[in-house]
Structures are given as C-alpha cells and as structure tokens.
Amino acid sequence: MGGRLSMYRVAVRALCEFTAKGGDLDLRFTPAPTAQEGIAGHALVASRRPEGYETEVALEGEFGPLKVRGRADGYDPALNRLEEVKTYRGDLQRMPDNHRQLHWAQVKVYGWLLCQARNLEDIELALVYLDIGSQRETLITERAHAEVLKAFFEEQCRRFIHWAEQELVHGTSRDRMLENLGFPHAGFRQGQRQLAEAVYKAASTGCCLMAQAPTGIGKTLGTLFPLLKAMPRRALDKVFFLAAKTPGRQLALDALAQLHAAPLRVLELVARDKACEHPENACHGESCPLARGFYDRLPAARQAAAAQRWLDRDALREIALAHQVCPYYLAQEMARWSDVVVSDYNYYFDTSALLHGLTQANQWRVAVLVDEAHNLVERARRMYSAELDQWSLKALRKTAAPALKKPLERVSRAWSELNREQSEDYQAYETPPTGLLNALQGAVTAITDHLVEHPTALDVPLQDFYFEALQFGRLAEQFGPHSLFDLSKRPDRNGRSLSRLCLRNLVPAPFLAPRFSGSRSTVLFSATLTPRHYYLDLLGLAPNTPWLDVDSPFHADQLQIRVAAQVSTRYQHRDASLAPIASLMASQFAERPGNYLAFFSSHDYLRKVAEWFTRQHPQVPVWLQDRQMDEAARHAFLQRFSEGGQGIGFAVLGGAFGEGIDLPGERLIGAFIATLGLPQLNPVNEQLRQRMARLFGAGYDYAYLYPGLQKVVQAAGRVIRTPADRGVVHLIDDRFAQPEIQRLLPTWWAVGP
Structure with a gap:
C-alpha cells in the first residue's frame, strides 16, 4: 500500500x-x-x-x-x-x-x-x-x-x-515536508556528510551499502536523514530502522524527534512479552478482555493512532488501553500505516518476520537501515538455528496424553540409539539422522492432531516442544553447507546420558540474501565492519556491494593507543598476568585519575584481576559487572561513571558494557582491554573453524580472530565520543604488537608501545 x-x-x-x-x-x-x-x-x-x-x-x-x-x-x-x-x-x-x-x-x-x-x-x-x-x-x-x-x-x-483519502492527504503532506526537510543542526560532523551522501546514493540507485563509520559521528542521524529525504524522490513507502538492542531503538527515536518531521508516522515495535498487558491470560476473547471484540474496536483505535503519528511504546499503549485493544497487535496493525518503523532485527530478518512479510504481500518499496550491523552475523545464526533437549522430552513423556505416548516413545528410542552410537560427549555429523527426523515428524503430526482436538487446553511444555520440533524439522529440510548438526551429551542424576541436539546455522547468507533483495536499499552500518569480505561472505551481500570507510572526525592525538606487549592473556598465562595488569592499571590511574573501564575475557578472569588490584591498591574505587545483572543493576553500574568521578569499572568484553553505551567527556577517559576477545576454544567453535576453512579458506580468522577484534574495537570506541574528548586505551596482550593484528585495527589509530 x-x-x-x-x-x-x-x-x-x-x-x-x-x-x-x-x-x-x-x-x-x-x-x-x-x-x-x-x-x-x-x-x-x-x-x-x-x-x-x-x-x-x-x-x-x-x-x-x-x-x-x-x-x-x-x-x-x-x-x-x-x-x-x-x-x-x-x-x-x-x-x-x-x-x-x-x-x-x-x-x-x-x-x-x-x-x-x-x-x-x-x-x-x-x-x-x-x-x-x-x-x-x-x-x-x-x-x-x-x-x-x-x-x-x-x-x-x-x-x-x-x-484512503486520509492516507493520500497524509502522503502528500509527508512528501512535501520531506522535500523541504533540513538537517537539524548548523552543520554536519566530520564524516557525517560523507555517510549521508553515500546512503542517499544507495537509495537512489537501488543498491545495498556497507558503511564503516566511527563511533561518535552521529551515524543514526546520518543515515535516517538522507533516507527520509529520498522517500518522496524515490517513491519509498517505508523506512525500517533495525537495531540489535533496546538502546539502538532509543537512539533512532531520539534522532527522529530531532528532525521535527511532524507529518511522519513513526512506530516503535517491541517484543510481545514486553507489550502484553495480561500475560496470565490466553490470547483469545474468552480469556483476555483486550482480545474480546478486538476487530470491532480496532477501527477507532487505528484512527486514533494514525492521528497521534508518534507511536513509541508508551504512546501506543496509551491509545490501545483507551480503546480496550491489545497494544501488541495494534502495533502490528500500525506497521501497515506507518512511514518509519523502528524495531529489532528479527522483525525483518527472522523466518516469519512481520515487516518482510508485509513488504512482500503489499509490494512496498522499502529502505532498511541495519544499526550496529556487526551484530547481524551472530543474531542471524541464532534465528536460523534450532535445539532440542532430551531433558524436555523425558519430562514431557511423563505427562503426555495417551495418544502421544507412542509417537514420543519413537522419538525417544531414535534419540537414545543415537546416544549409544556416539562414544564422545560431543560429535558433529555430516547430515541429521534420517530415523530421528522421521520420528520427530511423526510426533509433530500427532501433537498437531491433539492440539487441534483440544484447542483450549493450555499445555505449555507440550506446545514448547511442538514449536521447537517444528523449527528443527523445517531447518533440517534446508540443511546444507551453511549448517551443522551436532549432539552434546550430559549425564542425568542417575548417570544415564541425555543429550542436546542442535541444528546450527554457521553461514546466514542463504537466508538473508532474499531479505536484502526484497528492499530498494539496505544500509548496514557500524564502527566495525572490517574486513569487508568477512561480512559479504557470511551475510549474503552481493560481491559488488559498495563499502564505505567513513573518515574519522577524531585524530590520533586524541586517543593514545598503548600496547602492553610484555603481557600474555592466554589461558595458560592468566595467573602470571594478574600482577602486571594490576600494576599497569594503577600506574595509568596515578598518571591521570578519572573514570576507566577494564575489559576481560571472562567473569572468572575479571574477578581474579579485581581481587589482586584491590589488595594492592585499595585506595582506587572499583565496581564489577556481575554474571546476572538486570536493567536496574546495569543502570547503577553506568551511573558510577559520573563527571568528575574516579574509579575503574570491571566488565566482560562483548557483554552489556562493551558497546552501545555512551559515556562522553570526563565520564570515561580510558579503557584497559586485557584480551583479544577471541571466542572460547571448544568443540563447537572448532567445527565452525573447520567449516569456515572449507568454505572460505580462512578458518581461524573467520571463527576466532575477526569476531574477537570486532569486540576490542567496539570496547575502545567507548572512550572517544565527541571531537573534544581525549583518552587512552591500553591493549594488553603481546599479540596486539603483531602487524597482522594491527592491520585490522582502525586506520586513524596510532598504535604505540
């Protein structure tokens, strides 16, 4: 439409x-x-x-x-x-x-x-x-x-x-406004105009774009503004802004608010569990009051939402409750009528993605922005993977209806046979076993019939297993070089071996490529999209996709990059590394007191260094990232980084504080990164390395090095946020001194000893 x-x-x-x-x-x-x-x-x-x-x-x-x-x-x-x-x-x-x-x-x-x-x-x-x-x-x-x-x-x-007449008026006024839309600031930041021009050109020529742009240049505004300008001129129906995490969605909403584009309808989509008003009720009219008569009350709610225009989570909820309709499904309806939709990746890239489905059904011309696009590799792998746990099957068999006993027993026998044939705790297979897949298909058919006959019965474990088995079967049908089937054993309380089956997606390209071709233009942007071929290969972008390395607004003298080449953070050397790391941190703090972040490869390593540091330097305030931190705890952790504050926050690289946080000025003046960020050495990652070597000839790089250094650069990017900031980053590991490693670091960094 x-x-x-x-x-x-x-x-x-x-x-x-x-x-x-x-x-x-x-x-x-x-x-x-x-x-x-x-x-x-x-x-x-x-x-x-x-x-x-x-x-x-x-x-x-x-x-x-x-x-x-x-x-x-x-x-x-x-x-x-x-x-x-x-x-x-x-x-x-x-x-x-x-x-x-x-x-x-x-x-x-x-x-x-x-x-x-x-x-x-x-x-x-x-x-x-x-x-x-x-x-x-x-x-x-x-x-x-x-x-x-x-x-x-x-x-x-x-x-x-x-x-329709209302929508025509809306479209005309929106297009007129966008034709005259001005940039909300006096000028572009350095690099921001370069990015904006490339995004506009991609939308104009109908191609995708990969843009590596440093943190701090205003990537969100620098991508949204040109696409909004392109909407009327290139007859775009929608712009989708896709974020990996909640802070990314908020940045997009903040940027859109800065543009003062009043006629635009802006919609924020959130997950169902966050939008549901009655999670204790089933989603139908006999159980939930917001489902009862939903379609009868929808026209008035839809009209009110269209008139409101700004439809973030809170605004949409207010409208939905005023009309007694479900906020989540009102949001799904308004996705049809909004000009800009801000959502998580899964709304466009997942197997049953709402936005992609609507785009195909309505033949929309859409432009897609993928924020922090380096995250898309792992997120897409999870979208197109499936797991089945034998513990769940064992528990389900005890409570299953009589009609399901035999089908589930057949699955159990095929699964147990696979366990017996496998002598190791972990094993990967060339293909999923046919006998097990046939048994699973039989169970899915039986559960389907049972659930159809008992539509009001609420059996959560049965439905969970059903949907997991469905996903497993569907991905098994598409099994290929991009996939891995493996079995991981673990003993139960009686010493018997139970296991977990995984269909792992290793290369999302076959699934994502159609999503890219379904848009007029998709722009993937991040501070870390190096090396180019790694993302082209894994995401399924065309080999000739333009790749832009945006000029940095920062200068080498703003950020000191120091390499502690005398320290090894390899697992076998970690105990020996505690004293030199603590000494280096203390020396830097004494040289320039202020707020610092220290990143480590694991919680265990983090705690060992923190304990050593606090024993030797009790006068320096420290605070630590816990294994399980809720939103309030994460907020409290970040609040310690106040203007004029002093201390060191200890965090895990690749965790909640390694990217997506903004601590400008004196809130953060330095970082210690005591790891290359390499993924854990385990059987699964070794299978990934072997497959990447087979497909792309660079197994170690694709499985370990590139993902690790991406986390390092992201973490270092927390230090310099504005052209006025100055700071220091210590890269603590002898491997950071290697030329092949330094070639993968940002070109504007001047790496010193």
Missing part, C-alpha cells in the same frame, strides 16, 4: 482485511502451514486442474481514488469458476468464522474484477480448502451475478475510501 498523486494503491487482501474482519482476536492453537507448505499446496491444487486452467491471474480495478489489484489463485474458463485456495491443518470446522468471512470477501472482490475484465455476466466462486496433512480438498462454491459482485466490491471500497 502507499499513495502517490491522486490514486491510492491497495492490495485485494489488504482491502478485505481492513473491511471484512470482525469479532475477537483469537490466537488459540491453529496449526497453520508454513509459507513453503502453502506454496506447495497451491501448486498441488493447480496440478489437479484440467488443461486451460489459469493460475496467478493478475487483476485490478478502480473505484474513486482507489486502485485495487491482486492475483487470483486460479480460474477455470471451462467451468467459469474462480478459485481462492487456502491451505490448513486439522479440523476445518474449527476455523474461526472471521477467517471464513475474510476468505469470502477476497474471492468476491476477485470475482468482480474478473467479471469486469472479461465481460462476464456471472461466475462461480469457490473456496478451496486443502488439508496439508491428507492433501484432501474441500470445495465450497457459490454462483454470483456480476452486478451483485460489483455492489459488494464498491461497498468494500466505500468502507475503505475515507481511510
């Missing part, structure tokens, strides 16, 4: 969802087919039809300012029958009535568009429901005259037209 000039384009499905949905929000278990199963189901139905049967029939029509378009699933000219195909699992009689109403609305709209296009006086409409499990079709037909369908079509359009 999106308006340009005097016509407003809307997809048939979107039109009908707007006008024909009513009643409760009902998220009781409905085992919907996957997208791949849906595609295969449509193909199966088409293959059963006679010669001359038309598929994916493109249709469009107009009513007032509306241009309605879509693709009907199938048309049989011999029978004059138009078909709308829907795939499902389980008992068709349990399908919610409002779903059936939506399906009929869609086929009727398509029916009129086809009658109009081919001058038909009447037509047979058919809803074809295909059971994915049995592959049986249920056909529900209705003969309709063209005039009746025309009236139905026009009624749906009339219900939508006020909203």
Whole structure:
C-alpha cells in the first residue's frame, strides 16, 4: 500500500482485511502451514486442474481514488469458476468464522474484477480448502451475478475510501515536508556528510551499502536523514530502522524527534512479552478482555493512532488501553500505516518476520537501515538455528496424553540409539539422522492432531516442544553447507546420558540474501565492519556491494593507543598476568585519575584481576559487572561513571558494557582491554573453524580472530565520543604488537608501545 498523486494503491487482501474482519482476536492453537507448505499446496491444487486452467491471474480495478489489484489463485474458463485456495491443518470446522468471512470477501472482490475484465455476466466462486496433512480438498462454491459482485466490491471500497483519502492527504503532506526537510543542526560532523551522501546514493540507485563509520559521528542521524529525504524522490513507502538492542531503538527515536518531521508516522515495535498487558491470560476473547471484540474496536483505535503519528511504546499503549485493544497487535496493525518503523532485527530478518512479510504481500518499496550491523552475523545464526533437549522430552513423556505416548516413545528410542552410537560427549555429523527426523515428524503430526482436538487446553511444555520440533524439522529440510548438526551429551542424576541436539546455522547468507533483495536499499552500518569480505561472505551481500570507510572526525592525538606487549592473556598465562595488569592499571590511574573501564575475557578472569588490584591498591574505587545483572543493576553500574568521578569499572568484553553505551567527556577517559576477545576454544567453535576453512579458506580468522577484534574495537570506541574528548586505551596482550593484528585495527589509530 502507499499513495502517490491522486490514486491510492491497495492490495485485494489488504482491502478485505481492513473491511471484512470482525469479532475477537483469537490466537488459540491453529496449526497453520508454513509459507513453503502453502506454496506447495497451491501448486498441488493447480496440478489437479484440467488443461486451460489459469493460475496467478493478475487483476485490478478502480473505484474513486482507489486502485485495487491482486492475483487470483486460479480460474477455470471451462467451468467459469474462480478459485481462492487456502491451505490448513486439522479440523476445518474449527476455523474461526472471521477467517471464513475474510476468505469470502477476497474471492468476491476477485470475482468482480474478473467479471469486469472479461465481460462476464456471472461466475462461480469457490473456496478451496486443502488439508496439508491428507492433501484432501474441500470445495465450497457459490454462483454470483456480476452486478451483485460489483455492489459488494464498491461497498468494500466505500468502507475503505475515507481511510484512503486520509492516507493520500497524509502522503502528500509527508512528501512535501520531506522535500523541504533540513538537517537539524548548523552543520554536519566530520564524516557525517560523507555517510549521508553515500546512503542517499544507495537509495537512489537501488543498491545495498556497507558503511564503516566511527563511533561518535552521529551515524543514526546520518543515515535516517538522507533516507527520509529520498522517500518522496524515490517513491519509498517505508523506512525500517533495525537495531540489535533496546538502546539502538532509543537512539533512532531520539534522532527522529530531532528532525521535527511532524507529518511522519513513526512506530516503535517491541517484543510481545514486553507489550502484553495480561500475560496470565490466553490470547483469545474468552480469556483476555483486550482480545474480546478486538476487530470491532480496532477501527477507532487505528484512527486514533494514525492521528497521534508518534507511536513509541508508551504512546501506543496509551491509545490501545483507551480503546480496550491489545497494544501488541495494534502495533502490528500500525506497521501497515506507518512511514518509519523502528524495531529489532528479527522483525525483518527472522523466518516469519512481520515487516518482510508485509513488504512482500503489499509490494512496498522499502529502505532498511541495519544499526550496529556487526551484530547481524551472530543474531542471524541464532534465528536460523534450532535445539532440542532430551531433558524436555523425558519430562514431557511423563505427562503426555495417551495418544502421544507412542509417537514420543519413537522419538525417544531414535534419540537414545543415537546416544549409544556416539562414544564422545560431543560429535558433529555430516547430515541429521534420517530415523530421528522421521520420528520427530511423526510426533509433530500427532501433537498437531491433539492440539487441534483440544484447542483450549493450555499445555505449555507440550506446545514448547511442538514449536521447537517444528523449527528443527523445517531447518533440517534446508540443511546444507551453511549448517551443522551436532549432539552434546550430559549425564542425568542417575548417570544415564541425555543429550542436546542442535541444528546450527554457521553461514546466514542463504537466508538473508532474499531479505536484502526484497528492499530498494539496505544500509548496514557500524564502527566495525572490517574486513569487508568477512561480512559479504557470511551475510549474503552481493560481491559488488559498495563499502564505505567513513573518515574519522577524531585524530590520533586524541586517543593514545598503548600496547602492553610484555603481557600474555592466554589461558595458560592468566595467573602470571594478574600482577602486571594490576600494576599497569594503577600506574595509568596515578598518571591521570578519572573514570576507566577494564575489559576481560571472562567473569572468572575479571574477578581474579579485581581481587589482586584491590589488595594492592585499595585506595582506587572499583565496581564489577556481575554474571546476572538486570536493567536496574546495569543502570547503577553506568551511573558510577559520573563527571568528575574516579574509579575503574570491571566488565566482560562483548557483554552489556562493551558497546552501545555512551559515556562522553570526563565520564570515561580510558579503557584497559586485557584480551583479544577471541571466542572460547571448544568443540563447537572448532567445527565452525573447520567449516569456515572449507568454505572460505580462512578458518581461524573467520571463527576466532575477526569476531574477537570486532569486540576490542567496539570496547575502545567507548572512550572517544565527541571531537573534544581525549583518552587512552591500553591493549594488553603481546599479540596486539603483531602487524597482522594491527592491520585490522582502525586506520586513524596510532598504535604505540
């Protein structure tokens, strides 16, 4: 959807969802087919039809300012029958009535568009429901005259037209404002204009961009501003700003507020568990008051949200509760009508990502900003990985319904057999074992049938295992060189071996590449995107993707980089390193008292150095990162870094304080980094090293060195935040003196002894 000039384009499905949905929000278990199963189901139905049967029939029509378009699933000219195909699992009689109403609305709209296009006086409409499990079709037909369908079509359009006219006015005023949008400051920071120009060019030419830009130049504003300027000129429908963590979302909202772009609709999407008002209730009208009558109250809530325009988490919640609708699902609805959406990575890159799905369904032209993009490698690996724990299966078998006993027992036997065949505690396999996968598929089918028959039963362990097994099976179907299957054993209390199965994604590229091609432009930016080929290979970007190394606004004399080449922080040398590290920290503190951060490879190493340091230098205040710190504890840790304060905060490299925190000026004047940040040496990482060597010829670098140094540079970036800051970073390990290591550090650093 999106308006340009005097016509407003809307997809048939979107039109009908707007006008024909009513009643409760009902998220009781409905085992919907996957997208791949849906595609295969449509193909199966088409293959059963006679010669001359038309598929994916493109249709469009107009009513007032509306241009309605879509693709009907199938048309049989011999029978004059138009078909709308829907795939499902389980008992068709349990399908919610409002779903059936939506399906009929869609086929009727398509029916009129086809009658109009081919001058038909009447037509047979058919809803074809295909059971994915049995592959049986249920056909529900209705003969309709063209005039009746025309009236139905026009009624749906009339219900939508006020909203469409409002959206046209909104789009026109938004575009006019963006054409005249000025930069909110007197000038760009050094490097910020260079970044902004590259982002605008990427949006203009329709390509992706990788931008390595130092911390402190204003990357968030430097990427959002040019894309907003490009929106009207390049006919962009949406801008998605994707952040790895909550602070990144807040930075984006702050930057958008600085732009004073009043007509823009800005939406913040948060996780369901953070938006839910009644976590103790099930998500359907019989349990949750905000689900009851949701679609009946949605139009008023949607209108209020559209008028509000600024829809961060708090504003959206206030509107939702005023209209007694669910805040989370109101936010999902407003994703269709907002100009800028600020969210986590998973809303665009995950397997069932909302924003990507809406983009595809509505053929939006979108531009995507990926903040702190170095995080996308690990985040995407987790998105496309799956685990199953034998402990969970063992507990589930004790409480499972009688109908599930045998299917779960078959899974247990296949799993136990795998345990017996494996003599080591850890083993990786070339492919997932077929016997276990077949047993899992049987269990998934049985659980599906059980949950369909008992839709109101709340069995959390069963549903958790079900969804984990589903994800495991789906990823097993896509297993390839980008994946690893492994089994890790651990003994139970009786000494018997139980294990965990993992399908690990090692290279997200095959999954992410379609997401990049689905946007007009995706800009990935971070202070650490070196080396370029590492991110190109793992993320699936085109080899010719432009890569920009933004000029730093900082100078070498602002940041002293000192290498403690006489110290080794390797595991076997850590006890010997305690005294020299503590001595170095004390000397630096005496030379220039103030606030410092000290980073270590683990909590254990951190505590050993802290204990040694406090015994030798009790006069220096210290505070430590704990293993389990909630939001309040993290806030208290950062509050110790006050203007004029003195002391050393001890933290783990790669943890909550290694990136994404802003301590400008005297709040932080230096850092000690006593590690190369290399990932732990363990069987999984060794498998990763071997696979990276096989695929890219650089196993150690891809598995250990590049991820480690990325954390080092991020941590050092906490020290210099503004052009006025001055500070020092001590790189504590003899390997930092190696030329091949120093070549991977920022070019503006002047590394000294």
